[in-house]
Amino acid sequence: MSDIVDIPIISRGRVLMPGPDAVEFKGRGGARFRSPDPHKHIQDLVLGSPALLADLNNTKMRDIVEFLVEVGKRLRLEDNPYLKDSFALALQAGGLAEPILRGVYDDMPRMFDGGALLDLADRTIGIAYLDGWVPARGEHSHVRVRAVGTRQLHITAGNVPVVAALTIIRAALTKSDCLIKSPSNDPLTANAIARTLIDVDAGHPVTRHLAVAYWKGGDEAMESQIVRTSRIDKITAWGGMSSVKHIQKFLTPGIDLTALNPKYSVSLIGREALSDEAAMQEAATGLAVISGFYNQTACANTRIVYVESGLDEKSLGRVIELGRKLLAAYKTLPPVISTPAPTRNSELEEELKAASLDEDFYHAEGDTLNGGFVVSRFSDRVDWYDQLNNRVVNLVPVESLLDATKWCDDTTQTVGIYPESARERVIDAFSLVGVQRMVPLKGADPMRIFAEMHTLPPGMPHDGIEPLRRNVRWVIDHRPPEDATVRIQPPSPTARPFTVS
Amino acid sequence: MSISLLPDNPAAWTYRRFEELYAIGREEREKLQLEAVRINFARLRDRIPALKKLADRQGVRAIDKLEDVLPVCFDHRVLKNYPIHIIENRDFPKLTAWLDKLTVHDLSRVDLSGLTTIEEWLARLEAYGMLVTYSSGTTGKLSFVPRSRDEFGPWRAHFFNVNYASSGVDPTFTRLPTFFPGHRGGYQTMLKMMSLFNVEMAGGPEHYHTLYDSHIPADLMALSGRLQSAEDKGEVERLGLDPALLQQRQQMLAQGRRREQDMEAWFGKLIQQFKGQRVKIGGTFADLYRVTKAGLEKGLRCEFAPGSIMIGGGGMKGYKDAPADWEDQVKQFFGVKKLGNQYGFSECIGNAPLCDAGFFHFLPYAVPLLMDKDGRAMPREGVQKGRLVLVDPIPTSYWGGFVSGDEVTLHWEEDCPCGWGGPRAAKTIRRFAESEGGDDKITCAGSQQAYNEFMEFVSGEGQ
Numbered sequence: 012m013s014d015i016v017d018i019p020i021i022s023r024g025r026v027l028m029p030g031p032d033a034v035e036f037k038g039r040g041g042a043r044f045r046s047p048d049p050h051k052h053i054q055d056l057v058l059g060s061p062a063l064l065a066d067l068n069n070t071k072m073r074d075i076v077e078f079l080v081e082v083g084k085r086l087r088l089e090d091n092p093y094l095k096d097s098f099a100l101a102l103q104a105g106g107l108a109e110p111i112l113r114g115v116y117d118d119m120p121r122m123f124d125g126g127a128l129l130d131l132a133d134r135t136i137g138i139a140y141l142d143g144w145v146p147a148r149g150e151h152s153h154v155r156v157r158a159v160g161t162r163q164l165h166i167t168a169g170n171v172p173v174v175a176a177l178t179i180i181r182a183a184l185t186k187s188d189c190l191i192k193s194p195s196n197d198p199l200t201a202n203a204i205a206r207t208l209i210d211v212d213a214g215h216p217v218t219r220h221l222a223v224a225y226w227k228g229g230d231e232a233m234e235s236q237i238v239r240t241s242r243i244d245k246i247t248a249w250g251g252m253s254s255v256k257h258i259q260k261f262l263t264p265g266i267d268l269t270a271l272n273p274k275y276s277v278s279l280i281g282r283e284a285l286s287d288e289a290a291m292q293e294a295a296t297g298l299a300v301i302s303g304f305y306n307q308t309a310c311a312n313t314r315i316v317y318v319e320s321g322l323d324e325k326s327l328g329r330v331i332e333l334g335r336k337l338l339a340a341y342k343t344l345p346p347v348i349s350t351p352a353p354t355r356n357s358e359l360e361e362e363l364k365a366a367s368l369d370e371d372f373y374h375a376e377g378d379t380l381n382g383g384f385v386v387s388r389f390s391d392r393v394d395w396y397d398q399l400n401n402r403v404v405n406l407v408p409v410e411s412l413l414d415a416t417k418w419c420d421d422t423t424q425t426v427g428i429y430p431e432s433a434r435e436r437v438i439d440a441f442s443l444v445g446v447q448r449m450v451p452l453k454g455a456d457p458m459r460i461f462a463e464m465h466t467l468p469p470g471m472p473h474d475g476i477e478p479l480r481r482n483v484r485w486v487i488d489h490r491p492p493e494d495a496t497v498r499i500q501p502p503s504p505t506a507r508p509f510t511v512s
Numbered sequence: 513m514s515i516s517l518l519p520d521n522p523a524a525w526t527y528r529r530f531e532e533l534y535a536i537g538r539e540e541r542e543k544l545q546l547e548a549v550r551i552n553f554a555r556l557r558d559r560i561p562a563l564k565k566l567a568d569r570q571g572v573r574a575i576d577k578l579e580d581v582l583p584v585c586f587d588h589r590v591l592k593n594y595p596i597h598i599i600e601n602r603d604f605p606k607l608t609a610w611l612d613k614l615t616v617h618d619l620s621r622v623d624l625s626g627l628t629t630i631e632e633w634l635a636r637l638e639a640y641g642m643l644v645t646y647s648s649g650t651t652g653k654l655s656f657v658p659r660s661r662d663e664f665g666p667w668r669a670h671f672f673n674v675n676y677a678s679s680g681v682d683p684t685f686t687r688l689p690t691f692f693p694g695h696r697g698g699y700q701t702m703l704k705m706m707s708l709f710n711v712e713m714a715g716g717p718e719h720y721h722t723l724y725d726s727h728i729p730a731d732l733m734a735l736s737g738r739l740q741s742a743e744d745k746g747e748v749e750r751l752g753l754d755p756a757l758l759q760q761r762q763q764m765l766a767q768g769r770r771r772e773q774d775m776e777a778w779f780g781k782l783i784q785q786f787k788g789q790r791v792k793i794g795g796t797f798a799d800l801y802r803v804t805k806a807g808l809e810k811g812l813r814c815e816f817a818p819g820s821i822m823i824g825g826g827g828m829k830g831y832k833d834a835p836a837d838w839e840d841q842v843k844q845f846f847g848v849k850k851l852g853n854q855y856g857f858s859e860c861i862g863n864a865p866l867c868d869a870g871f872f873h874f875l876p877y878a879v880p881l882l883m884d885k886d887g888r889a890m891p892r893e894g895v896q897k898g899r900l901v902l903v904d905p906i907p908t909s910y911w912g913g914f915v916s917g918d919e920v921t922l923h924w925e926e927d928c929p930c931g932w933g934g935p936r937a938a939k940t941i942r943r944f945a946e947s948e949g950g951d952d953k954i955t956c957a958g959s960q961q962a963y964n965e966f967m968e969f970v971s972g973e974g975q
Contacts, residue, residue, distance in 0.1 A: 357885060361915075365589040368562050371609065372595050391597045394653060 016100060018046040018198050021205040021223040022055035024213040036227060038195045042103060046198075049226040049233055056222045057242040058162050058188040067160055067186045067216040072138045075183055076128045081211050083123020086176075086204065088116045093203035097172070100199050106170055106308055108353060110346035115172055115305070122176050127469045132184045134470030135479040141186060144488050146496060153495035158483040160186035161244035164237065166228070166258070168249035168271075169197030170308050178247070179204055179221065185483045187245075188220040190237070194250075198225050229257035240265040245482050247271065269481055271474055274310035274424035275397070278302075278452065279412045281433035282319035285329040294429040295333055297452025298404070299340035300460045301427040303349035303382065307402050311425040311448075311464075314399040315392050317415035320408040327388055330406050331374055334384035341382045341402060344457050352401045355379045359403060362395045379403060392418060412437050421445040424474060427452045427464075447475040519547035522877045522905040523666035530677040530865070533875050534933040538926055541934070542578070545879045548905040549913075550575040553584070556911050561613040562590065563911045579889040582881065585901050585913035590614075591859065592655035599654070599734045600751065604633050614658040616909050617642065628754065630654075630730040634699040643667075643708075645701040646730055647858045654734045657701065657858050660909040664708075667861050667906075670877070671709045678852035678865035679792070679821040687715030688792040688821070691782055693775050693799045696720075698727030701858035702825075714792070723778050724767065732761050772802060779803045787815045793822040793846055798831035800824055801838050804845040814846050823852035855937060859914045860904040864937065867930035871923065872937040879903040880935055882922055883915065885944075892935075897921045899944045900937075919944040 015035065020027040032048045049056070058064070088094050098116055102109060132138050136158045139145050144155035163185075165178045175197065182189030191201045201223045208218045226233045237243060238261035246262075247269045248255045255270055262268060278301060284294040302313045318333065320326045341349065356379040366385050367375035373393070377383025382402030385393055393405045409415055412433060419426075419441060426441060428434050429452040438449055450464040470479075515532050517525050525533065536544075553575045558564050563584065567573075570583040594610045597603075604624045612619040622640045627633050637644050641661045646654040659667070676682045690710060697707055706720075714720040732739075735751070739761065742748045748758065767774070793800070800822070807813070822842075835841070839851055855872040856863025862878025874880050882890040882898035890898045900920040904912030921938040928936055 355886075357887065361587040361589060364566075365587055365593040368565050368590060369593055369610065369613070371606075372593075387595070389595060389597065391595055394596045 015043045015045045016096075016199070018044050018193075018202060018225055019206075020047050020049065020052055020055065021202060021209075021221065022052065023220065023222060024209055024218045025055075026206060026209065027052065027055065036195060036225065038100075038104060038198060042100070044195075044198055044225070046225050049224050049230075052224070053233070053236045056190050056224055057237055058220070059242065061162060061188075061244070064160050064162070064186070064188055064220070067188070067220050070186070070216045072129070072132055072141050072184075072186075075186070075217055076125050076132070078212065078215050078217055079123050079128055079180065079183060080125040082204070082208055083120045085207050085211065086119045086123065088113070091203070091207060093199075093206045094119075097197075097199035097203040101172060101197060104196060106196065108306060108346070108350040110350060111305055111348070112172075114347040119173070119176055122173065122180060128180065128184065130469035131180075131479070134468075135477055136185070136483060141184075141483075150495065153490040153492050155488040155490070157486050157488065158185070159486050160188065161482060161484050162188040162190075162242065163245045163247065163482060164190045164192065164243045166192045166246070166248040166250070166255075167194055167197075167201065169194035169200075171305060172197060172200040174249060175201035176204055179208075181479055181482070182221070183217045185479055187482060189222070190243075191221075191223045192228075193223060193225045195225070195227075231257075234258050235261055238262065238266065244484070245269070247478065247482070267481070269476065269478060271478075272422060274447075274474065275422050276301075276311050276313050276425040276427075277315045277317060277415070277419065277423060278313040278427035278429070279415060279433065279437060280316060280318045280333070280429050281412060283430050283432065285318070285320060285326075285333065290430065291329075291333055292336060293453060293455045295336035295340045296343070296455050296457060297427060297429050297460055298333075298337050299344055300348065300457050301425075301450070301452060301464065302337070302404050303341055303344055303402050304461055306349055306352060307400055313404060313425075313427050315396055315405045315407060315418070317407050317409045317412060317418075319410070319412055321410075322389065322408055327374070327386060327408065330386050330408055331376075334374075334376060334386055334404075334406050337384060337404070338377050338382055340457075348457060348461050349402070351381050352379060356401045359398050359400055362393070362398060363403065366393065377403065390414065413440055416440050416444045419444045419446050421475075424448060425450060429453060445475075447472070517544060517876075519544050520551050522548045522552070523663075523908070525875075525877045526666040526669040526673060526861075526906070530673045530875065531932075533877075534873060536876060536933065538933070541876050545876060545905070546575070546578050548877075549578065549581055549879060549903055552905045552908075552912070553581065555908070556616065559616045560911050562586070578879070578881065578892075581903055581913055582883060582887070582889055582901060585903065585915045586859075586911065587915045588655070588857075588859065588917055591657060592653050596653060596738070599630065600738055602628065602630070607633065611637075611644070611656060611658055614910055615642070615660065617660055629757070630734055631699070634730060643704070645699050645704045645858065646733070647701045648733050654730065655858075658910045659907065662909045663861065663907050666877075668709055670861055670875070670906075671705065672713070674854055674863060674865045674875070675713065675823060675852075678854055679823055680850075681792075681819070681821050683713040687713060687719070688790055689719040689721070689786060690714040690792040690794060691721050691779070693723045693779070693795040693803070695724050695727045696722040699730055700727070700733070703727055710794070721782060723771075723775055728764060729757065729760065731757055732764065775799065775803060776806050779807075783807075783812070783814050788817055790817045791820045793820070793824075793848070795824055797824045797838075797842070797851070798834075800842055800846075801831060801834055804838075804842045807845050808841060813844070816847055818847075820846070820848055821852060822846060822848040822850070823854070825853060855941065857902070857914070857916055857918075860902045860912060861906050862902075862904055866939070867928060867932050867936070869928055869930040870939050871928055871930070872939070873928070873930075873932045873934045874936070875934060877904070877906055879905065880920075880922060880937075882920070893924050895921060895923050895925075917944055918942070 017029050027047050029045045029047045032051055033045045034048045036044050038044055085091055088098055101112055140158040144157045146152035147154045163182055167178055168174045178191060193201050205221050205223045212218060238258050240263060243266055245267045249271045250273060278298055280294050284290045298316060318330050320330050360379045363375050363383060366373040372388055374386040379401035384404050384406055386406045390409050392407050396405055399405060423446045426446050426449045428449055431453055454460045515528055556563055557567050567584045572584045575581050598606045604627045608619050608622060622636060634644055643659045643661055644656055646656050648654050672683050697703060711717050711720045742751055853866040854863045860878060862875050864872035864874045866872055881901040882896050883901055884890055884898050890896045900916045900918050902914055919942050923936050926933045
């Protein structure tokens with residue numbers, strides 16, 4: 012692709028197209044972009060004074076949600092020109108195949124469902140706290156608390172476009188000022204949503220508190236200007252070290268960093284799954300969905316499967332059989348969930364090839380186009396597990412599923428489990444070592460398994476934390492006791508205060 | 513061709529002068545190379561189990577044209593595709609069985625009794641007639657080159673030859689006291705080559721001066737990442753390592769922290785001691801520049817005798833923001849005319865010396881090919897950039913065809929102003945990466961490589 016794509020800066024209801032001061036940058040797969048020079052627009056990006064959040068602070072949550080619902084209605088790929096552009100670009104970038112990407116975009120309006128948004132705000136923060144001051148209980152009712160919006164910088168991930176939508180929603184629901192630094196692998200989605208906001212109501216406080224720009228991560232001139240306590244209160248950085256390491260030097264107390272680290276996910280398959288064909292088939296289908304959805308580009312995708320099995324040839328033969336069923340199950344996945352990879356991953360292919368040269372240690376089948384698997388013939392994952400991609404998984408035999416805790420930590424996000432009867436005996440141990448979510452693999456129907464694992468009630472934690480709660484400022488309004496709404500008896504002279512000695 | 517070379521014995525080519533080897537015409541050389549590769553592959557194909565497996569799978573019976581060799585070249589990973597846990601558990605039978613598949617020698621006869629360290633294992637293999645060395649890449653996992661005594665002669669002859677080519681001084685006749693700002697001994701490829709060849713070139717161990725007189729045991733190199741994470745978890749004892757080894761690790765870490773000062777002091781002494789004498793200076797260019805910078809800041813300048821030489825390596829890896837004229841500064845400070853340099857990898861014997869025009873010229877016994885990102889052979893003409901594949905026809909005990917991880921620009925036309933022949937590689941060499949992910953691609957998937965404090969400190973890269 013040699014055409015240059017214009018990426019405007021979005022600044023509080025205004026669209027600043029690249030002009031004579033434009034700068035160019037490169038994206039994935041040789042794409043070229045042009046954007047106004049962000050160095051000349053710092054004042055357009057940051058909110059100089061937090062007092063300027065008053066308009067958003069005074070807007071009721073119901074109004075904010077109504078506005079978001081209106082925006083959501085317009086986020087349909089078929090009639091939103093901005094999304095069409097960002098879709099086309101994402102397609103060219105080649106991270107996700109067309110049917111999957113279309114599915115992701117088609118899902119976007121659902122993220123703006125009014126009921127769900129109200130629920131999200133209410134369950135994580137509490138709408139009463141966002142819209143006003145909430146007195147403490149009983150005799151302490153003269154002390155009131157409010158959740159107040161902040162000035163946020165979001166360094167977003169670009170592998171799945173929902174991150175941009177999620178970020179805009181979360182910032183709006185916290186009544187916060189939001190500056191999004193787009194990633195080079197998805198420079199347009201946040202832009203497209205922001206421009207839709209402008210089309211709906213350029214003067215709405217949510218629109219007036221959203222800015223989107225691209226600059227190169229590590230651009231000190233930019234980041235030293237932006238990451239200051241006088242301009243930013245909260246930073247949410249996706250992608251962990253790669254995005255944080257640049258801004259680290261500007262972090263000072265007063266700036267609260269939420270690092271959404273790169274995550275890695277696994278599945279656990281209990282011994283029972285290998286005992287009969289039907290169970291093995293069900294496990295394989297579940298594994299195909301959790302490894303294959305979004306073509307294994309997401310953090311929740313399983314890359315390593317720990318299987319309860321002996322190390323003798325017969326037992327390993329069953330594990331290999333599970334691997335073969337998994338490859339066969341990939342072929343049954345609807346294209347909206349998963350497709351063969353558009354291109355080979357030559358590095359990974361070399362790893363597979365090298366592994367298959369040594370049958371004492373590994374058994375490898377498949378490739379990086381249609382998916383593959385490597386069975387370790389011992390209880391350890393492959394040394395190159397961090398390269399597993401293109402629907403290639405490592406099946407690791409373990410004596411007990413609990414043995415796999417030693418390979419899990421804070422970077423292990425989602426754990427698929429089969430059968431359900433194994434769940435009780437592992438959930439606590441795995442939650443202690445750091446995993447953040449355990450999901451079912453049962454069901455045997457790909458669409459149902461996929462829908463099931465992606466349907467959470469509003470307000471659930473994200474990667475072990477509650478980003479919304481964390482991104483507001485909790486303010487106390489401590490009045491004299493006389494202002495308490497509940498009258499209380501003065502303390503009795505004989506009562507002793509509770510002290511810790 | 514003014515010299516006579518036999519295709520069934522490329523080892524013997526290394527005993528010819530490099531000028532004679534470079535002077536062979538292209539057509540003649542390529543015919544000879546093809547024949548040598550064809551013969552060597554035919555000899556080894558069914559005798560090296562890993563090669564046989566690969567060749568069977570790829571359906572390659574014989575080499576008829578040079579490009580036929582591509583599908584049967586080992587990816588560089590093959591020399592380290594053992595599972596790391598056999599190193600952690602020091603499972604020597606398994607490690608030996610793994611290595612056995614890469615050599616024609618029967619390693620099942622090696623006595624493995626009583627072994628407790630990788631270092632001892634390597635020594636046991638050496639006693640058996642192997643010359644196995646290791647190198648550690650960016651992941652810290654050791655790759656083992658399954659060389660043996662069979663290759664010693666040509667390995668030595670080539671190394672003398674290429675040192676002559678890159679410095680202009682023939683080490684066979686001129687023995688120069690040598691300085692090397694690093695460790696000494698052990699089985700790491702470069703350090704093993706030092707013991708095998710450089711000490712001899714210097715005129716004996718007393719003329720070979722190193723910053724430290726010990727080496728880093730292979731065990732510490734192999735386990736550095738694992739040790740760090742075990743330490744974090746308070747599980748070091750569970751690894752069951754010899755306490756002496758752990759103590760050595762602490763010493764290495766301490767050494768790493770004061771390395772720069774040690775180096776300055778050590779060089780400072782040698783500079784005085786060898787004033788007016790001809791010397792040879794080795795090391796990584798990053799280190800040599802560090803010494804230069806510290807020296808020049810103090811207004812110092814070495815006063816070695818004219819004809820002193822420098823052969824460095826490693827580029828400026830581990831040194832950030834070097835000034836554009838760092839090479840001139842190094843030359844000026846040490847008083848040498850050129851910075852001798854070579855390019856190659858430990859898997860292949862024939863590394864290529866740097867010429868005066870700034871190119872690495874391959875000798876006839878190192879046969880380069882370029883591959884595009886889809887693994888297809890690129891044309892052998894003009895100037896091409898691709899992934900370097902190097903076929904070494906010399907070894908008779910292991911297979912010498914390797915796919916590197918390097919992206920190299922090769923000039924096939926033999927028109928280098930320096931006068932040397934052979935295909936030549938431009939100086940800028942980088943890791944062959946997949947198509948770029950953009951300026952700063954961010955994704956939520958992946959895992960962080962464990963930070964390897966030990967390696968960084970010890971190699972001086974963490975400074």
